[in-house]
Amino acid sequence: MGAAESTEGEREPLLAPAQPQTNTQPVYSRxxxxxxxxxxxxxxxxxMQGIVWNTWGPIQNSAKQAFGFSSTDIAVLVLWGPVGFLPWLLFMWLMDKKGLRASLLLSTVFMVLGSGLRCVxxxxxxxxxxxxxxxxLLNGLAGPTIMGAGPFLSTTxxxxxxxxxxxxxxxLVCYLGSACSFLVGPLAVPAPNDTQIVTSVVNWNPSHIRERIDFVLYAEFGLIAALFVAVLxxxxxxxxxxxSVAAASQRLSYRSSICRLLSNMRFLMIALAYxxxxxVVAGWSGVLDMILTPARVSQVDAGWIGFWSIVGGCVFGVAMARFADSIRGMLKLILxxxxxxxxxxxxWFTLTCLTRLTHLPxxxxxxxxxxxxxxxxxNSSVPIFFELFIETVYPVPEGITCGVVTFLGNLxxxxxLFFLTFYFTELSWLNWCLTGSCIFSLILVLLFRESYDRLYLDVFVSV
Incomplete structure (x- = not known):
């Protein structure tokens, strides 16, 4: 007595699915x-936040003549940007609980008030x-959201x-603002700089220089006020x-995210590498005019050098990010x-500045x-680092992850800049700090073991 083979109808399930399964993208992704x-x-x-932060470094010689600033004052004016990151936990909590709009509006209010105070x-x-x-300082308080929310916005x-x-x-557009300040400041404000030949007496008039600086400050305030109205x-x-699936997935709570980040050695390694x-390069570029003045480089030429260095980083960074989007899983190699x-x-730059010892041209x-x-x-490595951070610690929210690393960078x-306020007479040590930081970061990235948890979710789970 053998069992008869079942028919096609008998093999149909008793409880059919409510909807037919398809391979199309789920309706909740749009x-x-x-x-x-x-x-x-x-x-x-x-x-605009980048422009305001880097207003004074490119015109430090003019600011000294117009307002009586010292070299220490110029360093402190740049230092207020990193100091503004001290309450970064508040902005990250606000972004995590209330969304990007609330955090961005608060940051924009600080920018409006800060740019307005400078114009009184x-x-x-x-x-x-x-x-x-x-x-x-008020403009620096906008930094935690402005510099850390980019990956959160892109995922959302x-x-x-x-x-x-x-x-x-x-x-990267924040860095582009800093680059434009290298261009706008020296071109709009006369430079009483002994590295160039002065052809007009008005260039040395502190009152005329102050008027030109005020014109720049008023223009920046007007643009920021208009953007505040647009965001509102x-x-x-x-x-x-x-x-995407990753954007809709459940994330860790605020407290659990902080604990996981601080206990993840792989994240701490790559966070230091970033x-x-x-x-170092942010502080170095903020006082680039002071570094290049001993090399007989004028304020305008120093501004052009700073401008093209940051613009080149922004353009190259977007190109590399586009390459990373098309060929995924290559972030470590790119870095x-x-x-x-x-x-x-x-x-090369450090040894060139020591031409008396190295005899390099x-x-x-x-x-x-x-x-x-x-x-x-x-500068072009910044977005690649951000993407690698998020892939490494997923499902920690993007805003919290990038808030931690931007705080460390500003630290x-x-x-x-704090040491610069004490050691500002001879600045070759800044160039050595820049060289050492790049080599240190390269070693950490070489030792880092990469993973792509968020990418796996989007590629495989969504399919």
Whole structure:
């Protein structure tokens, strides 16, 4: 008595699924065209925050004549940016609980107040200097959101094949603002610099220089106020439907995220690899005019060097992020190549500045080339680092992860500028710090073991 073979009808399940299963993308994933408007508003604010932060370094000679600033004052004005990161936990908590809109609005209010304080027309220079310092501090308080929310915005609004590009734009445009301050400041403000021949007496008039600086400050305040109105009228926290599986997935709580980050040795290793060179190069570029003045480089030429070094890093960073979007899983290799180039360029620049000892040719061409290469390699690594952070510690929220690493980067910037307030007569040690930080970061990245947890979720689970 053998069992008869079952028929096709008998093999049908008794409880059929409610909906037929298909291989199409789930309906809860959707990309909105308005994401580019959101990215543009955020990037515009980041651009202006970078301009305000780097207002005084490129025109430090003019500021000394107009307001009586000392070299210590210039270093402290740049230092207020890193100091503004001290309450970063508050901004990360606000972003995690209330979304990006609430955190960005608060940061924009600080930017408006800060840029407004710098414009208060007080004839007493002592009080005017205090207001300028206060304005720089308020602008620095916008830094935790402006510099750390780029990856959070890209995950919230963009599809996986556009995330690295959006992260690069949102995180690098702040550096582009700093670059434009190298260009706008020296071109708009006359420079009483003994490295160039003065052809007009008005260039040395402190009152005329002060008027030109005020013109720049008023223009920056007007642009920031207009952007504040735009963000107030339209900047949603998130789209109605998330753009990917990772964006819709459950994340760790705020407290659990902090504990996991601080106990993850792989994250701490790569966080140091990011924060040390980027923190050092931020402080170094903020006082680049002071570094190049002993080499008989004028304020305008120093501004052009700083401008092209940061612009090159931004353009190259977006290109590499686009490459990372098209060929995934190559973040570590890209970082190794970038940091190796940064180490060589920083060594070249340092030795060129010591021409009395090394006898290397110290010309405008060599200073331009070496400095621009440093900016290209280090600044372009920022979005690649951000993407690697998020892949390493997923499911920790992007805003918290990048908030921690940007705080560390600004901590190293602050330490560098703090020492600069004591050791500002001979600045070759800054160049050696830059070279050592690049080599240190390269070693850490070589030892790092990469993983792609978020990418795995988007590629395999969504399918």
């Amino acid at each position: 990309v909105y065209g308005r994401r580019w408007l959101v990215l543009t508003l955020f990037s515009s604010l980041a651009f 027309p007080i004839s007493e220079l002592q009080y005017r200097r205090w207001l300028i310092h206060g304005g720089q 609004w963009f599809a996986p094949d556009q995330r690295a590009t959006a992260t690069a734009i949102a995180s 009228l339209y900047f949603p926290s998130r789209p109605p439907v998330p753009p 924060s040390v060179p980027t923190g 190794v190549l970038m940091l190796a180039g940064a180490s060589l360029a920083a060594t 110290s010309t405008k061409a060599t200073l331009y080339t070496s400095c621009i290469l440093v900016g290209i390699f280090i 190293f910037t602050g330490l560098l």
